[in-house]
Amino acid sequence: MVNRIKQSGNETAYLVEFTVDQKNEIQNLPIYPHVAKGSLCLVIENCTVYILNGDNRWVLLEGSNSNNNVLNKEIDRIEVSDDNHLIFYFTDGTTQDCGEININIEKDSLQWDFF
Secondary structure (H helix, E strand, C coil): CEEEEEECCCCCCCCEEEEECCHHHHHHCCCCCCCCCCCEEEECCCCEEEEECCCCCEEECCCCCCCCCHHHCCEEEEEECCCCEEEEEECCCCEEEEEEEEEEEECCEEEEEEC
């Protein structure tokens, strides 16, 4: 079962977090333009995290199945740095740089491209 567990506070939410019970359910997740690239999905059965990448594919977030994985951390905030990198800030004070992105905002449209 796919569940949306978090969304931004904006009127139209794009960057979201999901949970699924099993890895094979990832194929049921929405993709851009329904959710922003950079959205996350926690797979409960194997304790991994997937991220919607610039190719509009849900891919395993590097290191998400290790002792230092993001599952053991609570996300404090997500920001885009001055050099256009998507940065996850965790409540334990650590960060994860998810790479360079390009954000294009037009009326009724939001597009994120990962490089």
